Amino acid sequence: MYITITAQKTDGNYAQSVVDFVAYLEKENEHLEPSEMEHFFNQYGEKISAEEVTRVIDKNTAKLKKREPKFYSITINPSARELKHLQHNKEALKQYTRRVMKNYAASFNREINGRKVTVDDILYFAKIEHQRTFKGTDKQVRENQPFANQILELKNQIRRVSKGQEQVNIGKLQRKIERLEREALHKQDGKRIVQGMQKEGNQSHIHIIVSRKDITNSVSISPGSKYKASEVMMNGKTVKRGFDRDAFFEKAEQTFDKTFGYKRNYAESYHSRKDFLKNPKRYFSVLMGLPTNEKAIALKILGKSGVPMLNIPTNKVQLAVKTFKRLKRGVDVAMRSGSIGI
Numbered sequence: 001m002y003i004t005i006t007a008q009k010t011d012g013n014y015a016q017s018v019v020d021f022v023a024y025l026e027k028e029n030e031h032l033e034p035s036e037m038e039h040f041f042n043q044y045g046e047k048i049s050a051e052e053v054t055r056v057i058d059k060n061t062a063k064l065k066k067r068e069p070k071f072y073s074i075t076i077n078p079s080a081r082e083l084k085h086l087q088h089n090k091e092a093l094k095q096y097t098r099r100v101m102k103n104y105a106a107s108f109n110r111e112i113n114g115r116k117v118t119v120d121d122i123l124y125f126a127k128i129e130h131q132r133t134f135k136g137t138d139k140q141v142r143e144n145q146p147f148a149n150q151i152l153e154l155k156n157q158i159r160r161v162s163k164g165q166e167q168v169n170i171g172k173l174q175r176k177i178e179r180l181e182r183e184a185l186h187k188q189d190g191k192r193i194v195q196g197m198q199k200e201g202n203q204s205h206i207h208i209i210v211s212r213k214d215i216t217n218s219v220s221i222s223p224g225s226k227y228k229a230s231e232v233m234m235n236g237k238t239v240k241r242g243f244d245r246d247a248f249f250e251k252a253e254q255t256f257d258k259t260f261g262y263k264r265n266y267a268e269s270y271h272s273r274k275d276f277l278k279n280p281k282r283y284f285s286v287l288m289g290l291p292t293n294e295k296a297i298a299l300k301i302l303g304k305s306g307v308p309m310l311n312i313p314t315n316k317v318q319l320a321v322k323t324f325k326r327l328k329r330g331v332d333v334a335m336r337s338g339s340i341g342i
Contacts, residue, residue: 001253001268002077003100005223005245007069014069018057018209021073022050025127025207040125043098053125053209060123060211062218072223074208076100076252081301083202085262090128090204092260097126097206099259100252104210104223107248109241112219121221123211132203133196140186140193147184148194151177223248246274266290267298 008015015021029037040048061070076097078086086092101119108117134141154177160166161173184192188200214221223243253270256262266272266286275283287298 001079001082001256001270003249003252004073004075004077006073006075007224008071008073009069014067016066016070017054018071019054021071021209022054025129025209026050028129028131038128038130040127041094041097042125043101043119043122048125056123057125057209057211060213060215060217062213064212064220068212069222069224070212072210072212074100074104074210074223076206076208078205078256079268080201080304081268082256082262083204085260088202088204093128093204093206094126096256096259097208099255101126101208103248103251103255107223107244107251108221109244110219110221112214117214117221121214121216121219123213123215124208126206126208128204128206130202130204132199132205134193134199136195138193138195141195143185144193147180147192151180154180265294265297265301267301 008018008021025040039046040050040053042048057071064070078093098119101122101124105117105119105122110117112121136142154173157166157168158170158173161168161170181192186193188197191197210223212220212222223245250270253264257264272283272286275286287295290298
C-alpha cells in the first residue's frame with residue numbers, strides 16, 4: 001500500500017479552485033458509456049457529479065488566505081498483491097476508502113466544540129481510477145533509457161539528413177532504430193516501455209479530494225500542519241494541534257489487513273519502510289532473518305519493485321558495506337516510485 005497526502009498547487013501557487021483537478025480525475029470517463037463511468041463518492045453518497053464536487057469544495061473556503069491550500073489530495077495505491085487479494089472488487093475499494101477516511105479524521109489532534117474530529121467533520125470526495133502510466137523512476141523506464149537515448153539521436157540524425165545537413169543512408173539508420181527497439185530490455189505488448197505509456201494489468205487506485213475546512217466551513221483542519229500531534233499553551237489555555245501522519249499511515253495499513261484478512265509480508269509493510277529509513281542495516285538484517293517462505297515472497301516483492309536482486313545477500317555476513325549501499329539505493333528508488341510501502 002502506498003498512500004500520499006499533497007496540497008494541490010498550480011505553477012507554484014495554491015490552486016484557488018478544484019476545477020482543474022476534478023477535470024483531471026474525469027479523464028478516464030472520456031468516450032465511455034454512462035454505465036461504464038466511474039463517479040465520485042464520499043462517506044455516505046454515490047454517483048456524485050464532477051460539477052457538484054467542484055461547487056461544494058470551492059464554496060468551502062471561508063477565511064482562507066490566497067496563499068493557503070484550499071484542498072488536499074490523498075492518493076491510495078494498493079499493490080498488485082493487495083488488488084489480487086481483493087479479486088478486483090471495486091466495492092471493496094470503496095469500503096476501504098471510507099474506513100481510511102475514518103483513520104484520517106482520527107489522526108487529527110484537534111477538537112471541534114470540545115470533541116474530537118470525526119469523519120463526519122471531513123468534507124471529501126473520492127474517485128476510483130483504473131489506469132496508470134510508467135514514470136521516469138520506474139525500473140523499466142530507467143533500464144530502457146540508454147536505448148531511448150540512442151534511438152532519439154538516430155531520429156535526430158534522420159531529420160538532419162532530410163534537411164540536407166548530412167549525407168547518410170536513411171535506410172541504414174532506420175534499421176539501427178529497429179534493432180535497438182528489439183534489444184530494449186523491457187517491453188509491453190511488443191513495444192519498448194517508455195515514460196507515459198499506460199501500464200497493463202489491474203492498476204486500480206483511489207484519488208480523494210479533501211477540503212481544508214471542516215464540513216461546516218468554520219474550522220480549518222489541515223493534514224499539512226508542520227506540527228505533529230501535540231499540545232501547546234495559547235492565551236493561558238491548552239490547545240491541541242497537529243496531524244499524526246505516521247499514525248494515519250500505520251492505521252490505514254492495519255485497516256486493510258483486518259478488513260480483508262490480508263497477510264502482509266515484511267517487505268511491503270509500513271514498519272519495514274520505517275526500518276529502512278531510520279535503520280537500514282536493521283531493515284536488511286530482518287529481511288534476511290525471515291522464515292524461508294516469507295523471505296522468498298519478500299525477495300519477489302523487491303524484485304518486482306526494481307531492486308537489483310543479483311546483489312541481495314544470502315545471509316547477514318554477506319551484507320558488506322558496498323553491497324549494502326548498492327541495495328539501499330535500489331530500495332530507495334523503489335520506495336520513491338511508489339512501489340513499496342506507504
